[in-house]
Amino acid sequence: MIRLKEVTLREIHLPLVEPFTISSGSENMRRILLLEVEDVDGVVGWGECVAMAMPNYNPESIDTAWLALTEWIIPMAVGPTFPDPGYIYPLLQKRIRGHEMARASLEMATWDVWARRKEVSLSTILGGTREKVGTGISIGIQQSPAHLVEKIKGYTKEGYQRIKVKIKPGFDLPFVKAVREEFGPDLSLMVDANNAYTLDDIPLFQELDRFSLMMIEQPLDCTDIVRHATLQRKLKTPICLDESITKVEQAEDMISLGSGKIINIKPGRVGGHASAKAIHDVAMSHKIPVWCGGMLESGIGRAHNVALASLENFSLPGDISPSTRYWEQDIVTPEWTMDENGFISVPVNKPGIGVEVNVDRIEDLTVRRFHSDSKQLKLV
Ligand SMILES: [Mg+2]
Known part of the structure; x- marks a missing residue:
């Protein structure tokens, strides 16, 4: 109690x-x-x-x-x-x-x-099984493809397991093309549109389909599930829903309609850990992989994300960067760090959030x- x-x-x-x-x-x-x-x-x-x-x-x-x-x-x-x-x-x-x-x-x-x-640790109480979680980086919209390429050069050296590039109309195809040309087909690359497109942009997404992206995140409206299904039917690249999923029922709708093949779970967006775990569980039962997104959290929110991302079906790298990615000085000790292979350790032996x-x-x-x-x- x-x-x-x-x-x-x-x-x-x-x-x-x-x-x-x-x-x-x-x-x-x-x-x-x-x-x-x-x-x-x-x-x-x-x-x-x-x-x-x-x-x-x-x-x-x-x-x-x-x-x-x-x-x-x-x-x-x-x-x-x-x-x-x-x-x-x-x-x-x-x-x-x-x-x-x-x-x-x-x-x-x-x-x-x-x-x-x-x-016990928060990860233990939530049912986590991983002792370390894979980390990707999310890169905001840059002024030119060359700027983006330069940024990614630095981040790949730091060990991040995948690169996520934010896109919007006018800042999409040439940016992705430049990154693929520079880094080749082996770079784990995805894009996130934060709802900036409509079904009128299907030809653009079909162009993006050529670049072997891991996924295209939330291309259409922030509450949409139906139109994403139309778009997914026309693409090989998996669609990942973020903003559209705010509770488990919407994840079930996404799965029934085929609106996407991956879910970005942010516990904050869905009302907390119980709801996040419910979405995780229903996705796992349908073999839909999930990953944990970021919202520019301090070390406290980051700790909650790390604990959640230790659950079994968080099989893709998340946006849980180390503290130094965002802050001169975090508000937790120790600060969150990433190893050279792009992993953050889950503090499984510390009580609660572990920092x-x-x-x-x-x-x-x-x-x-x-x-x-x-x-x-x-x-x-
Ligand atoms: Mg997103």
């Missing part, structure tokens, strides 16, 4: 090492919401809300998540007794439409508490906080 006593929600500002650009916008500094959750026995767990500053990935933003957490989610979750954290997702799913990232942050922090109570949270540094970075006891928003 688990009963939460209090939650502290903080917004921190972490400067990015370099701006990150996708088809819908660019980020220089990451605004991040962190949840520190304590149960009635004083066990503390951490979660991170992966919403962006603007609602340009999904409908949520830092500010909508702040509202949803402080007004609805934290008050619902603090007080009741749950048999285990798996009961939180259905409760919140029933009462709150949308707001998956806000819901996930509370749910995932509670899994950390649960694992610490059991004195120490640097609370002093978080305090220094905090710009606002909410404490569930007072229900008063305090500006710091």
Whole structure:
């Protein structure tokens, strides 16, 4: 049984090492919401809300998540007794439409508490079987094919297992062509369109089909499943859905309709670990491989992703880069590192998320906080 006593929600500002650009916008500094959750026995767990500053990935933003957490989610979750954290997702799913990232942050922090109570790793409690997870890199849209090629040269030397290139109209075919010409057919290469295309672009995707990409991620609308099935029927390259899958039912629809052959699972996007695991399980039963995407997480969100990606069907490299890819200094110890073969070790022998949270540094970075006891928003 688990009963939460209090939650502290903080917004921190972490400067990015370099701006990150996708088809819908660019980020220089990451605004991040962190949840520190304590149960009635004083066990503390951490979660991170992966919403962006603007609602340009999904409908949520830092500010909508702040509202949803402080007004609805934290008050619902603090007080009741749950048999285990798996009961939180259905409760919140029933009462709150949308707001998956806000819901996930509370749910995932509670899994950390649960694992610490059991004195096992989060990966163990989620059913993970891997001791290390493969890492790929996601590269934002570059100004020219030559710039992209230069970037990839550096990253392949660092050991990343696959390269993902963000694309949008005008920044697609010549970029992919240049990368294939430079690195040859053996480079594990994929593209992510973040919904920037329509079915009018079928000829473009048929051109891309010649470049032996591992997958094309989310080419069409962010809520679409039906049109992706039309596109997939015309392509050899597997389509991977990201934004379109926010719960297990949509994964089932994707599989029934043939809308894609791979799923990018982000626990934040789907409402937390219980939902992510349900999607993982249904995909595995249909031999659909999955991988874990990234949302420019700090070391806390990254820890949750590493634990989830230790599950058996996460058979493709994820976007779980080492801390230095994004941050001058992370907020956890040790920072996340990658070995020369592109693997990140799962801290299977440490309780909970397996890293120490640097609370002093978080305090220094905090710009606002909410404490569930007072229900008063305090500006710091
Ligand atoms: Mg994506």
